[in-house]
Amino acid sequence: MRATWLLAVLLTACTISAFGSVPRAFTFSIVARDPATGEIGVAVQSHWFSVGSVVPWAEAGVGAVATQSFVDPSYGPLGLDLMRAGRSAPEALKALLAGDKDREVRQVAMVDARGRVAAFTGSKCIPAAGDETGDQFSVEANLMENAGVWPAMAKAYREAKGGLADRMLAALDAAQAAGGDIRGMQSAAIIVVKGASTGRPWADTIFNLRVEDSPQPLKELRRLVTLQRAYNHASAGDDFTAAGKIDAALKEYSEAARLAPTVMELPYWEAVALASNHQLDKALPLFKEVFAKEPRWAELTPRLPGVGLLPKDKALLAKIMAQAPGH
Numbered sequence: 153m154r155a156t157w158l159l160a161v162l163l164t165a166c167t168i169s170a171f172g173s174v175p176r177a178f179t180f181s182i183v184a185r186d187p188a189t190g191e192i193g194v195a196v197q198s199h200w201f202s203v204g205s206v207v208p209w210a211e212a213g214v215g216a217v218a219t220q221s222f223v224d225p226s227y228g229p230l231g232l233d234l235m236r237a238g239r240s241a242p243e244a245l246k247a248l249l250a251g252d253k254d255r256e257v258r259q260v261a262m263v264d265a266r267g268r269v270a271a272f273t274g275s276k277c278i279p280a281a282g283d284e285t286g287d288q289f290s291v292e293a294n295l296m297e298n299a300g301v302w303p304a305m306a307k308a309y310r311e312a313k314g315g316l317a318d319r320m321l322a323a324l325d326a327a328q329a330a331g332g333d334i335r336g337m338q339s340a341a342i343i344v345v346k347g348a349s350t351g352r353p354w355a356d357t358i359f360n361l362r363v364e365d366s367p368q369p370l371k372e373l374r375r376l377v378t379l380q381r382a383y384n385h386a387s388a389g390d391d392f393t394a395a396g397k398i399d400a401a402l403k404e405y406s407e408a409a410r411l412a413p414t415v416m417e418l419p420y421w422e423a424v425a426l427a428s429n430h431q432l433d434k435a436l437p438l439f440k441e442v443f444a445k446e447p448r449w450a451e452l453t454p455r456l457p458g459v460g461l462l463p464k465d466k467a468l469l470a471k472i473m474a475q476a477p478g479h
Contacts, residue, residue, distance in 0.1 A: 175206045175225065178278060178295035178335075180327045181218040182305060185267045185288040186316040190347020191358065192216045192263060195320035197340040197369055199333045204341025204362030212356035213349030215241060215264040221277045221294045222257035235264045242270040259283070261290040265347065286310060291323060297331030304330035317344050317359055317377055324370055340369035342377065358384070382412035386421065393425040401425070402434070416446045427472060428462055440475035450476035 179198030185191070194208035194216045209228030210216040215235040219227035227248055234244035241262035249255045249272060256274035259281065263269045267288035273281050281294035284306045291305035308326030312319040320342065328337070344359040361376045363369040389404035405422040412418055423438035443450040453472060456462040462469065473479055 175223040176200065177203055177206045177220045177223045179203055179207060179220045179333065180291070180293035180296065180301055180305065180324070181207055181220060181261070182289060182291045182309060182320050182323045183216045183218050183261045183263045183269070184290075184309065184316060184320055185216075185263050185265070185347075186319075187267060187288055189316065190265070191316045191344055192265065192347065193316050193320055193342065193344035193359070194218050195317075195324055195340075195342040196220070197324050197328065197333070197337065197373075199335035199338045201339055202362065202364045203339040204343075204364070208341055208343045210343045210345045211236070211349070212345040212353070213265050213347065215244075215262060216343070216345075218261045218290075218292065219258070220292070221259040221274065221281070222254070224252065224254070224258060227258070227260050231260075231262050235262070240264055240266070240268045240270075242268060245270040245272060259292055259294050261285075261292045263288060263290065291327075293327065295334055296327075297334045301327045301330045301332065317342060320344075321370070321374060321377065324373075328370060337367065337369050339364050339366070340373045342373060378411055379415070382408045382415065382418060385411065386418050389422060390425055393429055396429070398426075398429065398431060416442045416449065420449050424456065424461060427468065432468065432471065436471065436475055439472050443476040447477065 177198055177200050179196055181196035183194050192210055192215060194210055196203055196207045206223050206225055207218050207220050209232060211232050214232050217228045217231040230248055231244050234247060241264040245260060245262050256276040258274045259277050261271040269285045269290045271283040271285050271290040271292055273283050277294040280296040280299040282299060282302050283290060283292035284302050286306055289309055291302045293302045304326040305323040309319050309323040312322035341362040342359050346356045350356055359377060359380055361380060363372045366372045385404045385408035389401040392401035392404060408418050419438045420442045423435040426435035457464045457469060
């Protein structure tokens, strides 16, 4: 009896030694490439804190990786390195698995910039666990409530409308609706990058959002995606304004306001951009709305001419400040 107990303790110690420091990102995720735009992405949810810091990896013009279960985080950067060097997703995954003595506890999926897909679910992933690959996408899950989770994800992704982020979020929602992680929900993340690299990763990233800890991580992730879209439109508006394409800028600013109507910073900087580009008649109503709802923007405005964000024109500044309550 004592010998059996001692053996059990030793086996447990060995298991902890082997995997105790390894992130246990039991989870469901999707990697995908949009054939229409070339965009590449990963989306994930888990009952594990900050899953977005471990599971998803993506690089414009290269591919995307989801590494989960008993995670070896190196699958992310090494998988991208191999695909950047010209390996297909299946070739990259095969090479990494071949060198991993603990591969049977891994779950990994990859998609490359040409839409080639590979997935692996080790035999020692905690059930329910499995994956399904389709046209330029893969869904994968482990420690699920039931084995219907990843088929539900695949079906939802195939049937969903909208951009890549929308379709990947639909897959996550379907996973949760089918039972999801047996432990519940905690964190989520999404990364979407452009199909071709500009050599500037910061400019190639469309979404890189994480919900670290929340009772409703998917709901919060959707909110953040909408907010990021609004800021993306506002940035595009700024670019058009700088190029003197005011009509195109106004269209982008309008969409930003529609997506995030309560965020006063967006119409404020729109107004600044318009006022700086001889469009004061369009700027003044925006200043008035912003100042009425959040007066501190009026306090900020006189500081802008000194740093080149508004013209050094006292008459112009006076007209803007006249929009503030009490002036």
